[in-house]
Amino acid sequence: MSSDTLTASPPQGRRLDKRRFEWGSSVLLLPAGILIAAVFVYAVIYSFYIGLTNLSLLGPKAVAYNFTGAANLSRLVNDPFFLHSLWLTFIFVFGSGVVGATVIGMALAVLMQKALVPVRLFTGAVALIAFMLPPVTIAIVWYAASVPQGTLARIFGNPNSDPLFSAPLLFVSLANTWSLAGLAMLMFVAALRNIPKDITEAATIERVGAVRRFRTITLPLLKPTVVTCGLLMTLLSLGNFTIVWLMTGGGPGTATTILPVYSYQQGFEFNNLGYGALLGNVMLIITAVFGVGYVLVARGPRRKKGRSS
Amino acid sequence: MTSATEVVRPAADFHGLKRVAVRRVTAPGILNNLILGAIAVLFAIPLLWLVLASIDKHASWSIALPHFTLSNFSSSLSAGRGQSLVVSLELASIATVVATVTGTLAAYVFSRRHIPWKGAALLFVLFLSGVPINVIIIPMYQIFSQAGWLSVVPTAVFIGITGLPFEIWMIKNFIDAVPAELEEAARIENVSTLKIIWRVVVPLAAPGIGAAAIYGFVNAWGSFLIPLVLISNSAQQPGAVTVYSFISAAGVNYGDIAAFSILYSIPVVVLYLAMGRFFRGGFVLGGALK
Numbered sequence: 156m157s158s159d160t161l162t163a164s165p166p167q168g169r170r171l172d173k174r175r176f177e178w179g180s181s182v183l184l185l186p187a188g189i190l191i192a193a194v195f196v197y198a199v200i201y202s203f204y205i206g207l208t209n210l211s212l213l214g215p216k217a218v219a220y221n222f223t224g225a226a227n228l229s230r231l232v233n234d235p236f237f238l239h240s241l242w243l244t245f246i247f248v249f250g251s252g253v254v255g256a257t258v259i260g261m262a263l264a265v266l267m268q269k270a271l272v273p274v275r276l277f278t279g280a281v282a283l284i285a286f287m288l289p290p291v292t293i294a295i296v297w298y299a300a301s302v303p304q305g306t307l308a309r310i311f312g313n314p315n316s317d318p319l320f321s322a323p324l325l326f327v328s329l330a331n332t333w334s335l336a337g338l339a340m341l342m343f344v345a346a347l348r349n350i351p352k353d354i355t356e357a358a359t360i361e362r363v364g365a366v367r368r369f370r371t372i373t374l375p376l377l378k379p380t381v382v383t384c385g386l387l388m389t390l391l392s393l394g395n396f397t398i399v400w401l402m403t404g405g406g407p408g409t410a411t412t413i414l415p416v417y418s419y420q421q422g423f424e425f426n427n428l429g430y431g432a433l434l435g436n437v438m439l440i441i442t443a444v445f446g447v448g449y450v451l452v453a454r455g456p457r458r459k460k461g462r463s464s
Numbered sequence: 465m466t467s468a469t470e471v472v473r474p475a476a477d478f479h480g481l482k483r484v485a486v487r488r489v490t491a492p493g494i495l496n497n498l499i500l501g502a503i504a505v506l507f508a509i510p511l512l513w514l515v516l517a518s519i520d521k522h523a524s525w526s527i528a529l530p531h532f533t534l535s536n537f538s539s540s541l542s543a544g545r546g547q548s549l550v551v552s553l554e555l556a557s558i559a560t561v562v563a564t565v566t567g568t569l570a571a572y573v574f575s576r577r578h579i580p581w582k583g584a585a586l587l588f589v590l591f592l593s594g595v596p597i598n599v600i601i602i603p604m605y606q607i608f609s610q611a612g613w614l615s616v617v618p619t620a621v622f623i624g625i626t627g628l629p630f631e632i633w634m635i636k637n638f639i640d641a642v643p644a645e646l647e648e649a650a651r652i653e654n655v656s657t658l659k660i661i662w663r664v665v666v667p668l669a670a671p672g673i674g675a676a677a678i679y680g681f682v683n684a685w686g687s688f689l690i691p692l693v694l695i696s697n698s699a700q701q702p703g704a705v706t707v708y709s710f711i712s713a714a715g716v717n718y719g720d721i722a723a724f725s726i727l728y729s730i731p732v733v734v735l736y737l738a739m740g741r742f743f744r745g746g747f748v749l750g751g752a753l754k
Contacts, residue, residue, distance in 0.1 A: 175578060176577075177577060183573045183657070184570050190566060190628060191589075191625065191628060194600065194626070202603040267500065269493065270497050274497050281508045283736075284733060285510075287732060288729050290686055291688050291725075292729045298711060299525045306509055307509075333507065333510070390594040401688075418598055419601070419689075422605075432603060438598060445594075450590055
C-alpha cells in the first residue's frame with residue numbers, strides 16, 4: 156500500500172479500522188458446515204476412492220472389496236457404451252436444455268410482451284405449471300402422451316404407433332424442455348423488463364421492423380441472460396435423471412442411457428458400484444466445468460461494483 | 465403494458481410521418497398472438513390429459529372426453545398409496561427443518577459477519593446448489609448401508625442437505641436487505657447473538673426464510689432418486705416412488721395414475737404459488753443472480 160510510506164511505524168496491537176473475525180461466527184456456521192462437508196466434500200472424496208475399487212452392490216465384493224487402481228479407468232476409456240452415453244448426454248443436455256428450453260423460454264417472453272391479456276395469462280400459467288410440477292409427474296404426463304394409444308399417437312394418425320419407442324431421445328428431450336421452459340421464460344421476462352422502453356420506441360418511430368428490432372436491439376441486450384440461462388439449463392438438464400428413468404429406463408436398448416442413467420444402471424442394476432461411482436465422477440467433472448462458468452457469469456455484474464458486504 | 469389500441473404519441477410530423485399511428489388489430493399482432501397461443505396449446509396437451517383422465521371412469525393414455533367420476537381420487541389412495549403421501553410429508557418436513565434452521569444461522573454469518581474467504585465460500589455454496597444428485601448417490605448409498613441408515617429419517621436429513629446450499633443463498637440475500645441498525649440497538653443492550661437472530665433477524669427476514677423453506681419442502685417432496693436408493697423398506701417409500709411403481713405395475717387403472725399424480729402434485733403447485741407472492745416472478749433469480 157502507498158500509505159505505508161507515510162506511517163513511521165506499523166500500528167501496534169489490533170487494528171480497529173478493519174472488521175475482525177468473531178469466533179462466534181464459527182459456531183453459527185458449524186451446523187450447516189458439517190452437513191455440507193459430510194455430503195459434498197466427504198462423499199465426493201469417498202466417491203473418487205470408490206471409483207477406483209471393485210466395490211459391488213451384492214456378493215462377496217460388497218464387503219471385501221479392493222483398491223484396483225486404474226483398472227476402472229482403463230475400462231472407462233475402452234467402454235463403447237460410455238462414449239455412446241456421453242454423446243447422448245450431450246444431445247440431451249444441449250438440445251433440450253440449452254437450445255430447446257432457452258429458445259422457447261425467450262420466445263414465450265418476447266411474444267408475451269405484445270400479446271392480448273387472456274393469451275398472455277394462459278401461456279404464462281401453463282408454462283409455469285409445467286415448470287412447477289414435480290419431476291415424477293412430468294414423466295407421467297409425457298409417458299402418457301407418447302405411448303401407444305396415447306394422445307400424440309392419435310394426433311399423428313395411427314393410435315397403435317409408439318412414438319416413445321421410435322424416437323425415445325426426442326420425447327425425453329421434449330419432456331425436459333417442457334419442464335424447463337417456464338423457468339427460462341421467467342428469466343427472460345425479468346430481463347425484458349429491464350430493457351429501457353425508449354430504445355425500442357425510438358426504433359419503432361423510425362419504422363424499424365419488428366424482426367430487425369428484435370435482432371439488433373433486444374437480442375444483444377438479452378445476451379447476458381441467454382448465457383446465464385443456457386448454463387443454468389445445462390446444470391438442471393444434467394440433473395434430470397428422473398424424467399428419463401421413468402419414461403424409458405434408459406431404453407429401448409441403450410437409446411436414452413444418458414450419463415446419470417448409465418451410472419445408476421452400472422451401480423444398482425449391474426451391481427458395479429465401483430464403476431458406477433467412476434461414471435458419477437466423470438459427471439461431477441462435467442458439472443464442475445459448467446458450474447464454474449455459471450458462477451463466474453452470475454457474479455459478473457457484481458464484480459464491477461467492488462467488494463460489497 | 466401495451467394494449468391493442470394504444471396510441472404511439474410523438475408522431476405528428478416527425479420524419480415526415482403524416483398521421484398519428486394508432487396501433488389497432490394488425491397482421492403482426494394477430495400472428496404474434498397466434499404463435500403464442502399455439503405454443504401454449506402444445507404445452508397444455510400433457511396437462512389436459514392429466515386433468516381429464518383423473519375424472520374419467522374409463523381413462524386411457526389419450527385425451528378423451530371423460531365419463532365423469534371422482535372415484536379415481538379415492539381409489540388411487542388405496543393399497544398403501546395414501547400412506548406413501550404421509551411418508552412424503554414426513555421426509556419433506558424433516559428435510560425442511562434441517563435445512564432452514566442450519567441455513568438461517570449460516571446465512572446470518574454470510575450476511576453480517578466478516579469471515580475469511582467469504583466470497584469464495586459463497587461461490588462454492590452457489591456451485592453446490594447445481595450439483596446433480598446422481599453424482600453422489602453411490603457414495604451416499606455405501607455410507608448409509610455401512611452405517612445402517614437405509615431408512616426414512618436419515619434419508620430425510622440427506623435430502624435436506626441437498627437443498628441446503630440454495631437455501632443459504634436465498635436467506636442470505638434476504639438478510640442483506642434487513643437494516644443492520646435494529647441489530648446494533650439490540651447488541652448495545654447486550655442481547656446474545658442467537659436471541660438477536662431469533663427475535664430481530666428472523667421476523668424481519670421471515671418472507672425470505674419462508675420462501676427458502678418452501679423451496680426446501682418442494683425439493684424434498686419431488687425427490688425421487690434418493691428415497692428410491694436409500695430407503696430399503698418398500699412400504700416406507702414416498703409418493704414419488706409410488707408413482708413410479710404405478711407405471712410399471714400390470715393391469716393398472718390410468719385414471720388412478722392421473723388422480724394420484726394430481727394429489728401428489730397439488731401441494732407443490734400451491735406452495736410455489738405461495739412463494740411467488742414473496743418474489744413476484746423471477747423468484748429463482750432472486751436467490752442466485754441478483
